[in-house]
Amino acid sequence: MEEEEEGGQVSRAAANDTNNDDNDNNDNNNNDKGSVWSCIQAVNPMIWPRTLAQHFGCQLLVLIIGSQWLVKGFAGGLTTGAADYLFKSYHVTASRLQIFKTVLNLPQNLAPVIGFLSDWAPIRGYNKSPYMAMASVLGVTSCAIIGLVPQTALSVEGAVVCGFFITTQIFALNLLTQATYSERMQSKPAQAPSLVSFASFGITVGALLSTILVGLLVEEAGPKVVYLVAVPALAVILVLLAMGCAGETRQSAQQCAQKRQRLAQQKEVLFICVIIAGSSLLLASVGLSGGSVALNAAVAIAAAGLVLVACAVLLKPILAKAIAFFIIVTACSPSISGASFYFFTDTPAQYAEGPHFSPIFYSSVQGSVGQCAMLVGILIYKRWMSSWTYRKVMTVSSLLYAALNLLDALVFARVNRRFGISDQAFVLTSSGLENLVLTWQDMPSTIIISQLCPEGMEAIVFALVSTSFNIGSTVGANTGALLLQWLGCNPSGQENESLQFENLWVAAVVSAALQVVPLVLMLWLIPDCRQTDNLMQGIADRSATDGSLWKRWSKADLYSFDIGQFPYTRGNAKLMKDLFPDRFTYIEGPSQESAKEFAEQRPDVKCDVISVDGDHSTEGTLADLENFRKLASCRNWVLMDDAGWNSTNSAWQMAKDAGIITQVECFADMNPKPDFQFMDFPINRSWCLGFFNVGDLDPTCPVWFKENPNTEKTYVRPIEI
Structure with missing residues (x-):
């Protein structure tokens, strides 16, 4: 993130x-x-x-x-x-x-x-x-x-x-x-x-x-x-x-x-x-x-x-x-x-x-x-x-x-x-x-x-x-x-x-x-507005470089919420902290609780890219989507893993129906290479891509759609990568 x-x-x-x-x-x-x-x-x-x-x-x-x-x-x-x-x-x-x-x-x-x-x-x-x-x-x-x-x-x-x-x-x-x-x-x-x-x-x-x-x-x-x-x-x-x-x-x-x-x-x-x-x-x-x-x-x-x-x-x-x-x-x-x-x-x-x-x-x-x-x-x-x-x-x-x-x-x-x-x-x-x-x-x-x-x-x-x-x-x-x-x-x-x-x-x-x-x-x-409009209205930071690609690339921070179930998780977290001591933060614990607490304690943190790959239950996935929405910036992307599961698919659909997210696309990789599958996971990996609707949380954010464009069902489109 x-x-x-x-x-x-x-x-x-x-x-x-x-x-x-x-x-x-x-x-x-x-x-x-x-x-x-x-x-x-x-x-x-x-x-x-x-x-x-x-x-x-x-x-x-x-x-x-x-x-x-x-x-x-x-x-x-x-x-x-x-x-x-x-x-x-x-x-x-x-x-x-x-x-x-x-x-x-x-x-x-x-x-x-x-x-x-x-x-x-x-x-x-x-x-x-x-x-x-x-x-x-x-x-x-x-x-x-x-x-x-x-x-x-x-x-x-x-x-x-x-x-x-x-x-x-x-x-x-x-x-x-x-x-x-x-x-x-x-x-x-x-x-x-x-x-x-x-x-x-x-x-x-x-x-x-x-x-x-x-x-x-x-x-x-x-x-x-x-x-x-x-x-x-x-x-x-x-x-x-x-x-x-x-x-x-x-x-x-x-x-x-x-x-x-x-x-x-x-x-x-x-x-x-x-x-x-x-x-x-x-x-x-x-x-x-x-x-x-x-x-x-x-x-x-x-x-x-x-x-x-x-x-x-x-x-x-x-x-x-x-x-x-x-x-x-x-x-x-x-x-x-x-x-x-x-x-x-x-x-x-x-x-x-x-x-x-x-x-x-x-x-x-x-x-x-x-x-x-x-x-x-x-x-x-x-x-x-x-x-x-x-x-x-x-x-x-x-x-x-x-x-x-x-x-x-x-x-x-x-x-x-x-x-x-x-x-x-x-x-x-x-x-x-x-x-x-x-x-x-x-x-x-x-x-x-x-x-x-x-x-x-x-x-x-x-x-x-x-x-x-x-x-x-x-x-x-x-x-x-x-x-x-x-x-x-x-x-x-x-x-x-x-x-x-x-x-x-x-x-x-x-x-x-x-x-x-x-x-x-x-x-x-060119912005689609009148010449008499104030283009910078609602924008607090009026520097010439705020939000530039360079600042996004060179000064982006990563926050990781993980339960720490697997041994490699803590090892990778330590490596990231060593490489980026000032830009990586690892929060351990159930994301349904830790993400909610973090959003309440750090309202200044707003994220552009959010990846959701939690416990895969319907209740847990929906809670993650609700909590991470509070951390989303005005222009954000959210990617949910394993969208082909019934549980995660249902949670994604519930979030769409509640106006939490707007879906862009859901797709499945029909030809994974290499095929890193284990336990009882599905053969094909799948994802849903969209963005959080945050206009009601931050009045300075634009409202992208006047009417909800989401579909009544979440379909996963098969593709071959």
């Missing part, structure tokens, strides 16, 4: 402060959702921030505006939009361009280390603002170098390194800001969709302004000027931090020590952070070294697989499942952005049949339409979709996004021209709809992780999640680059490269089809 070790309990009074949120929900429910006026009220730019300020305070909103609206939205949009043109000026091939862009995004994979450092090593008692400031100085300096140093003096690899540090600032600020508002959202889950929508709204507005500018700047002055324009936006956060807008309270030495003590108990999370950081540095070095596209793809897949296994083994199941889903979903979306960029922007001399989009149209016009569509998507989400279940919103958005991606294949095959549809009209429509749907994919993931963040580890857990997206995207970008290479789609902005685009439509179809594959995993990996 195994016991899952209980972790330290965490309580916080703020978690119970949900009255205001409930009232807000009631008010929303009373609104006429079909009316235009109620929609306007829901997104009113004056009411929205005022309501959020009442719940979360003005400082948090100012921090979000500075770090996410300005830095991530505006400055990030400028530098990201100019990166393609910067690499094109170096005549980088499409597949290599995608690899360089993955290197630019690898700082997101270092975010767990930043998160751990901010939680473990506060500077002068502050966890977040000093690290925000250091990352900002690094990013501002690197951005200025790209803008000021001539291209002849700055190699493409040097530009990639500077871009690496710029994205380090963007991701570090985004991470630490998300960790800050995650702390606040956990006590007000009903307001979580509204706060996330506020942040996303501002990021989208900032990105919209940047996309309007980037095309104009690139066409008139070149990509380097864009980086100079981004410098002030990146530097604004330093002013806000100096004004104390991070809203941090200085911690005492004792508080810092207590926090480090809690983190020290999460060695598994640190191990995952090390794996991710090491894999990211390896990916960066391989990408910058000029290695083959296949090598980059292989390293990315191996890194993602390693992270998946580590998270599955070391993190609590509900958190590990969410992270696994995000990695798989993004990994199953091969990117072809490198080739599509050249497809749309090549000149007539480079690709005579192409759309020949100017930087103004491609970046500013198309980008602005996409950002406006994202704003509409955010408003639609906030008004009508924020109360949907996670599965519903993710399924709808994923299917729509995959369908819209198929439209790219039509323009790559030039089908739209055959029907007289201009490239501009077709691309503006399809990209606008894609961006609108994309917002519906992003926000539920932020909400679900905010709900799952353990207290005191918000930065680390948010970093792990954001990293999971990036690891999957890295796989998608590298496998997409390999796909482009296999299909012969590898343009570089050279003249007469029309042949490079012949199979680009095939790559688009493959990418769209693969995006639908992971949806079936949602049934196992």
Whole structure:
């Protein structure tokens, strides 16, 4: 019988402060959702921030505006939009361009280390603002170098390194800001969709302004000027931090020590952070070294697989499942952005049949339409979709996004021209709809992780999640680059490269089809509940590793109840005690009495796996089942031996009829090897498998069935092993 070790309990009074949120929900429910006026009220730019300020305070909103609206939205949009043109000026091939862009995004994979450092090593008692400031100085300096140093003096690899540090600032600020508002959202889950929508709204507005500018700047002055324009936006956060807008309270030495003590108990999370950081540095070095596209793809897949296994083994199941889903979903979306960029922007001399989009149209016009569509998507989400279940919103958005991606294949095959549809009209429509749907994919993931963040580890857990997206995207970008290479789609902005685009439509179809594959995993990996529900309600231990496979394997305890009838019993008990002195307990005596007394004396012991092999009488077996039920955890398995005996079979049926157990299967081994039978035991060994129903003993346990699914008789199914 195994016991899952209980972790330290965490309580916080703020978690119970949900009255205001409930009232807000009631008010929303009373609104006429079909009316235009109620929609306007829901997104009113004056009411929205005022309501959020009442719940979360003005400082948090100012921090979000500075770090996410300005830095991530505006400055990030400028530098990201100019990166393609910067690499094109170096005549980088499409597949290599995608690899360089993955290197630019690898700082997101270092975010767990930043998160751990901010939680473990506060500077002068502050966890977040000093690290925000250091990352900002690094990013501002690197951005200025790209803008000021001539291209002849700055190699493409040097530009990639500077871009690496710029994205380090963007991701570090985004991470630490998300960790800050995650702390606040956990006590007000009903307001979580509204706060996330506020942040996303501002990021989208900032990105919209940047996309309007980037095309104009690139066409008139070149990509380097864009980086100079981004410098002030990146530097604004330093002013806000100096004004104390991070809203941090200085911690005492004792508080810092207590926090480090809690983190020290999460060695598994640190191990995952090390794996991710090491894999990211390896990916960066391989990408910058000029290695083959296949090598980059292989390293990315191996890194993602390693992270998946580590998270599955070391993190609590509900958190590990969410992270696994995000990695798989993004990994199953091969990117072809490198080739599509050249497809749309090549000149007539480079690709005579192409759309020949100017930087103004491609970046500013198309980008602005996409950002406006994202704003509409955010408003639609906030008004009508924020109360949907996670599965519903993710399924709808994923299917729509995959369908819209198929439209790219039509323009790559030039089908739209055959029907007289201009490239501009077709691309503006399809990209606008894609961006609108994309917002519906992003926000539920932020909400679900905010709900799952353990207290005191918000930065680390948010970093792990954001990293999971990036690891999957890295796989998608590298496998997409390999796909482009296999299909012969590898343009570089050279003249007469029309042949490079012949199979680009095939790559688009493959990418769209693969995006639908992971949806079936949602049934196992994403909880079936509303986005406004408290996922951690009733769970006392909110650590990131509680209930993980590793803790179950390495810290499970075994309790043995035995009458001591045979000589080998005590010998085996002594051997087990010698091997596992702190994890094995032997209780001798009739189990009908000893198990009952133990359950009364040790209510803290809850077991996941229980084996019943007692005196085989009907009364004794039924008593064992009744007593062991009091020791069962919420998610338990019970296995009863010799179910083919009339006595034990009757006891099992009685327990089913009384609602003590739910049967899964009963079976008999018709071909035992070796045949260890003795005394008058039946020739064939048999067992019944099920689980104890403990919902009435522990209200936090789920009730698996509303009606009893047990059969009126217990049948033992013959099998041959």
